Amino acid sequence: MATDAPTETESDAGDQSQFDATPLRIGSQVLNSRLILGSGKYDSFELMRDSIEASATDCVTLAVRREKLNDSSARNILDFLPYQELTLLPNTAGCYDAVTAVRCAKLGRAILEGLDNPGQSWVKLEVLGNSRTLLPDPFELLKATETLVADGFDVLCYSNDDPVVARRLKDAGAAAVMPAGSPIGSGLGIANENNQRIILAELKRGDPDYPVILDAGVGTASDAVIAMELGFDAVLLNSAVAKAKNPIKMSAAMRLAVNAGRLAFEAGRMPTSAYGSASSPELGVISDRKLQDS
Structure with a gap:
């Protein structure tokens, strides 16, 4: 027996694909996932590979200077990256x-x-100030950005959470600015939320599609949600997954967190209030007397 066709609203409600995060353009590339994952610090190449798969990311960083391309068995990291x-x-x-x-x-x-990989024109630019904090040297960072932009690179800048520095990097031609939530590998989350809000407002004023990515300091999934709810376009992380007790599960959690945070940002949160607000109507309710009589 034929059934009535679902209404448009019913059909849409069953289509979960409408709730996937929209693709993100950064320079010459378009990413379907707003989670960018690092490839370092894992206990094995196999664990790295499986964590990347669980994340559903389509962009992975590779530290070309200090990355161990080969492990103790002379296996190459590129053999475990589906590049x-x-x-x-x-x-x-x-x-x-x-x-x-x-x-x-x-x-x-x-x-x-x-490797004929599309990331050949990209670089995640880190120029560190010292080995204790692992925070950027803004002067050397700006100098390197200007040089690389002139050489045709799409430069994604790991930056301090300083709105003035962030603006200077954008003006220098950076394809994306990536302020640190907190020091690399600290797991402290977003240490200065107010500065991050200012950075987002400054860089997106008159240019709402300019990509701003949270880089460094994420410790768990809730940190990624907060970043995306603030309005970051993506989250780049490594230690939070690689050093988790179960990296594969944490990678899957980060995938869901980034998507959930982006959806919440696009949906727009409800206004806050110092007082409660009843969710049920207060007019037309059954009186206490009627309840007693019944």
Whole structure:
């Protein structure tokens, strides 16, 4: 027996794909996932591979200067990265001056050109101030950004949570600015939410599609949700997954968290109030007397 066709509203409610995060354009690339995952710090290449798969990311960073391309058994990390399906993002991790960072970026480009990977024009630019905090040196960072932009790179800048620095990097031509939530590997989450709000407002004023990505400090899924609810376009993380007790499960949690946070941002949260507000109507309710009589 034929049944009535579902209404448009009913049909839409059953289509979960409408709730997937919209793709994100960064420079010359478009990412379907708003979670960018690092490839370092895992206990094994197999664990890295399985965590990347669980995350459903399509962009993975590769630290070309200090990444151990081979493990103790002479296996190459690239054999465990499905780079034909991923956009690799070369990373200048471990650089402390602009000259070294530029040289490292060019090395990354050469490696990815050999792999025919679409990330060959990309670089995640890190120029660190010192080895204790692992926070950026803004002066060397800006210098390296200007050089690499002039050389045709799409530069994704790991930055301090300083609105002035963030604006200078955007003005220098950075394809994306990626302020630190807190120091790399700290797991402290977003240490200065107010600064991050200012950065988002400054960089998106008159340019709402400009990509701003939270990079560093994420410790668990709730940190990723908060970042996306604030309005970040993506989250880049590594230690939170690689150093979790169960990296594969944490990777899946980050996938859901980033998507949930983005949806919540797009939906718009309800207004807050110091007082309660009844969810049931107060007019037309049954009186106490009627209840007693019944």
